[in-house]
Amino acid sequence: MYTCADCAGKPCRNHDLEQLPGNCPTAEHCEEENLALYSEEEKRMAYLSARVEGDLYCRITRVEEIMEYALRMGYTHLGVAFCVGLSEEAKTFVRILRANHFTVDSVCCKNGSVPKSLLGITREQQAYPERETEPMCNPAAQAELLEKAGCQLPVILGLCVGHDTLFIRHCSIPCTVLAVKDRVLAHNPMGALYMADSYMKDRLFTYVDRRREK
Numbered sequence: 001m002y003t004c005a006d007c008a009g010k011p012c013r014n015h016d017l018e019q020l021p022g023n024c025p026t027a028e029h030c031e032e033e034n035l036a037l038y039s040e041e042e043k044r045m046a047y048l049s050a051r052v053e054g055d056l057y058c059r060i061t062r063v064e065e066i067m068e069y070a071l072r073m074g075y076t077h078l079g080v081a082f083c084v085g086l087s088e089e090a091k092t093f094v095r096i097l098r099a100n101h102f103t104v105d106s107v108c109c110k111n112g113s114v115p116k117s118l119l120g121i122t123r124e125q126q127a128y129p130e131r132e133t134e135p136m137c138n139p140a141a142q143a144e145l146l147e148k149a150g151c152q153l154p155v156i157l158g159l160c161v162g163h164d165t166l167f168i169r170h171c172s173i174p175c176t177v178l179a180v181k182d183r184v185l186a187h188n189p190m191g192a193l194y195m196a197d198s199y200m201k202d203r204l205f206t207y208v209d210r211r212r213e214k
């Protein structure tokens with residue numbers, strides 16, 4: 001079992017190889033074996049990611065980092081795979097990218113407008129049961145369409161848990177994430193972690209047990 005999250009000193013961070021704990025994954029591969037995990041193109045991606053990090057550390061937002069990474073990679077055509085619930089945010093993001101001279105394709109999660117009933121979802125199980133038909137999110141087609149349009153870097157904007165999983169699985173080109181969906185915390189899921197030992201303690205640490213009791 002790997003327990004990096006519980007490792008107190010994180011000596012790997014300082015290349016302090018004398019202090020590695022017993023079950024440290026650093027022992028699994030030598031440096032050459034780690035590098036062999038990356039293709040030449042992936043090494044270039046890793047190099048340029050590190051350059052963006054180092055050159056602009058704490059000085060630019062993630063929106064700007066996405067543009068900076070794209071520029072350094074030579075990407076001129078970006079994609080936005082967005083959730084319909086973040087349509088305004090998608091519009092703004094696309095506006096920013098276009099103002100910065102990127103070509104942008106955007107595909108909404110509800111593309112295809114395929115009724116959820118075809119997945120076996122009943123009307124009562126819909127997010128909005130009052131609606132006669134609720135279309136399913138369609139991340140597989142989002143990925144396919146953005147790739148077909150020639151996007152070099154699709155960006156995920158607010159896809160649901162599971163739908164983002166499917167998007168990533170179906171996207172055969174490298175993609176990145178601007179934001180993830182959290183309907184309760186204004187799409188800032190880290191808020192739950194920042195409050196995990198205070199206001200949200202009971203709620204978060206007993207979630208599965210409480211669910212079992214229902």
Ligand code: SF4
Pocket residue numbers: 003004005007008009010011012013020021023024025026
């Ligand atoms: S890789 Fe090793 S040293 Fe680094 S956090 Fe994990 S257990 Fe700790």
